[in-house]
Amino acid sequence: xxxxxxxxxxxxxxxxxxxxxxxxxxxxxxxxxxxxxxxxxxxxxxxxxxxxxxxxxxxxxxxxxxxxxxxxxxxxxxxxxxxxxxxxxxxxxxxxxxxxxxxxxxxxxxxxxxxxxxxxxxxxxxxxxxxxxxxxxxxxxxxxxxxxxxxxxxxxxxxxxxxxxxxxxxxxxxxxxxxxxxxxxxxxxxxxxxxxxxxxxxxxxxxxxxxxxxxxxxxxxxxxxxxxxxxxxxxxxxxxxxxxxxxxxxxxxxxxxx
Amino acid sequence: xxxxxxxxxxxxxxxxxxxxxxxxxxxxxxxxxxxxxxxxxxxxxxxxxxxxxxxxxxxxxxxxxxxxxxxxxxxxxxxxxxxxxxxxxxxxxxxxxxxxxxxxxxxxxxxxxxxxxxxxxxxxxxxxxxxxxxxxxxxxxxxxxxxxxxxxxxxxxxxxxxxxxxxxxxxxxxxxxxxxxxxxxxxxxxxxxxxxxxxxxxxxxxxxxxxxxxxxxxxxxxxxxxxxxxxxxxxxxxxxxxxxxxxxxxxxxxxxxxxxxxxxxxxxxxxxxxxxxxxxxxxxxxxxxxxxxxxxxxxxxxxxxxxxxxxxx
Numbered sequence: 001x002x003x004x005x006x007x008x009x010x011x012x013x014x015x016x017x018x019x020x021x022x023x024x025x026x027x028x029x030x031x032x033x034x035x036x037x038x039x040x041x042x043x044x045x046x047x048x049x050x051x052x053x054x055x056x057x058x059x060x061x062x063x064x065x066x067x068x069x070x071x072x073x074x075x076x077x078x079x080x081x082x083x084x085x086x087x088x089x090x091x092x093x094x095x096x097x098x099x100x101x102x103x104x105x106x107x108x109x110x111x112x113x114x115x116x117x118x119x120x121x122x123x124x125x126x127x128x129x130x131x132x133x134x135x136x137x138x139x140x141x142x143x144x145x146x147x148x149x150x151x152x153x154x155x156x157x158x159x160x161x162x163x164x165x166x167x168x169x170x171x172x173x174x175x176x177x178x179x180x181x182x183x184x185x186x187x188x189x190x191x192x193x194x195x196x197x198x199x200x201x202x203x204x205x206x207x208x209x210x211x212x213x214x215x216x217x218x219x220x221x222x223x224x225x226x227x228x229x230x231x232x233x234x235x236x237x238x239x240x241x242x243x244x245x246x247x248x249x250x251x252x253x254x255x256x257x258x
Numbered sequence: 259x260x261x262x263x264x265x266x267x268x269x270x271x272x273x274x275x276x277x278x279x280x281x282x283x284x285x286x287x288x289x290x291x292x293x294x295x296x297x298x299x300x301x302x303x304x305x306x307x308x309x310x311x312x313x314x315x316x317x318x319x320x321x322x323x324x325x326x327x328x329x330x331x332x333x334x335x336x337x338x339x340x341x342x343x344x345x346x347x348x349x350x351x352x353x354x355x356x357x358x359x360x361x362x363x364x365x366x367x368x369x370x371x372x373x374x375x376x377x378x379x380x381x382x383x384x385x386x387x388x389x390x391x392x393x394x395x396x397x398x399x400x401x402x403x404x405x406x407x408x409x410x411x412x413x414x415x416x417x418x419x420x421x422x423x424x425x426x427x428x429x430x431x432x433x434x435x436x437x438x439x440x441x442x443x444x445x446x447x448x449x450x451x452x453x454x455x456x457x458x459x460x461x462x463x464x465x466x467x468x469x470x471x472x473x474x475x476x477x478x479x480x481x482x483x484x485x486x487x488x489x490x491x492x493x494x495x496x497x498x499x500x501x502x503x504x505x506x507x508x509x510x511x512x513x514x515x516x517x518x519x520x521x522x523x524x525x526x527x528x529x530x531x532x533x534x535x536x537x538x539x540x541x542x543x544x545x546x547x548x549x550x551x552x553x554x555x556x557x558x559x560x561x562x563x564x565x566x567x568x569x570x571x
Contacts, residue, residue, distance in 0.1 A: 004365075011362055015351065082345060082347075082348070082349050083351055084317075085317060085343070086343065086350070086363065088316060089315040089316070089343035089345075089420075090338050090339070091338040091339045091367065256317075256318045256319055257312065257317040258312075
């Protein structure tokens with residue numbers, strides 16, 4: 001990887017830290033510790049199920065909010081504030097800037113998720129008093145959440161490369177919602193006929209399939225996640241992010257910075 | 259080898275909701291800037307100065323034309339390692355300190371880690387920001403940001419520096435310091451290309467200037483050549499508080515300031531004026547031919563372009 005991408009990514013991460021983005025961890029810790037104490041007191045044999053469900057869903061939602069709200073400003077804010085001028089007037093290629101920004105935001109989310117994961121396991125230990133072998137699948141669910149963030153970061157960057165922050169937020173959030181029901185959309189496409197089937201199938205496969213990346217409920221019920229699913233989801237997320245990122249680069253390479 | 263060769267760069271923007279209308283920001287521009295000179299790019303606001311600079315920096319793509327910078331195609335990223343750029347009214351990552359900002363830009367410009375700290379210390383001292391090196395840029399005044407902008411432009415020791423309105427936002431002392439810095443850069447053998455609408459700065463600094471108006475080049479040349487058209491008059495200055503009758507007889511327009519008198523007369527009357535002052539035993543201080551100022555030349559070019567436009571319409 002080019003050294004310039006690493007420098008741009010590091011600066012993006014530093015910006016997120018200085019803008020107190022990681023303060024969301026405090027809210028997360030309060031939510032999870034409150035929930036753990038409350039569930040511990042009820043004690044109706046579903047503590048583990050509730051803590052894993054609640055914890056992983058919170059990890060996902062907190063990350064989605066960060067990915068969208070930082071991602072949408074990654075390019076447009078730099079253009080608006082003209083900070084981009086002094087970066088692109090150096091030997092930095094435009095694609096390096098986009099890729100650096102992507103890795104910076106992805107890095108922020110990985111660090112954020114790492115600390116939240118510690119919180120989830122701490123809450124689990126508090127309510128269940130011990131870990132079981134099936135708890136290892138929580139790590140798989142967390143890994144899938146990170147894959148979900150990669151796709152969202154690339155989408156936010158794509159929209160940020162040509163539209164305003166508000167529109168980028170709307171587009172990215174809409175795709176997140178639609179993508180969360182991608183399996184249902186595919187089922188609906190299978191039920192239609194004729195030209196409608198073509199359109200519905202195309203739309204179902206174009207939107208990101210976030211529902212395939214959501215194994216929170218299965219993991220909370222101590223079900224296993226197969227190695228093939230892990231491989232498929234990894235390849236899917238990497239390919240999808242790379243395609244979307246390529247689109248962002250193509251648009252940004254042609255953009256006049258007036 | 260010229261430092262910059264602009265070969266017909268042109269910019270036409272598509273405007274309107276359907277992008278069917280066009281607005282010409284820059285007519286085909288041909289310009290050459292020699293190595294080691296301070297070149298002033300003059301024009302009123304909206305003349306096309308910033309558009310030209312942005313095209314040279316690769317921020318805006320030209321509709322037509324090309325350019326060569328330091329004898330290479332201007333689109334090559336390697337060229338950018340040799341140039342510095344200060345945008346107009348610069349704004350930087352305000353969560354960084356001045357030192358962190360320069361470190362980041364040094365990394366992007368490929369300054370080796372072992373040289374970076376020394377270079378940062380040098381340029382911070384050069385622009386007078388050493389004492390605030392650890393302060394976040396969000397606490398900087400406009401003038402301090404301008405200094406930080408100049409520091410980042412010269413950090414990597416570029417051969418060619420582009421400044422877009424470098425005096426903007428600076429107080430008189432700051433403007434003087436920037437002028438001194440530009441002269442130092444020239445003495446170090448660097449080429450300085452700067453845009454401005456402040457003519458006194460250009461007149462004091464530039465070896466050559468170009469005048470642009472409504473996206474079209476109106477004139478280019480050495481400041482001395484542009485301002486050398488003698489008006490056929492001389493200014494005579496002597497010590498005194500009165501104008502002798504013999505001077506009045508020469509048709510002199512006189513102004514008395516303190517104990518100095520300035521008189522403007524036809525250059526053919528110069529010898530007669532010296533004789534008159536000798537006879538009156540007055541101390542002659544200076545005789546200077548009156549020349550067209552850069553401002554007069556600038557205004558003439560702008561008025562000429564407006565007249566031409568009026569006639570065409």
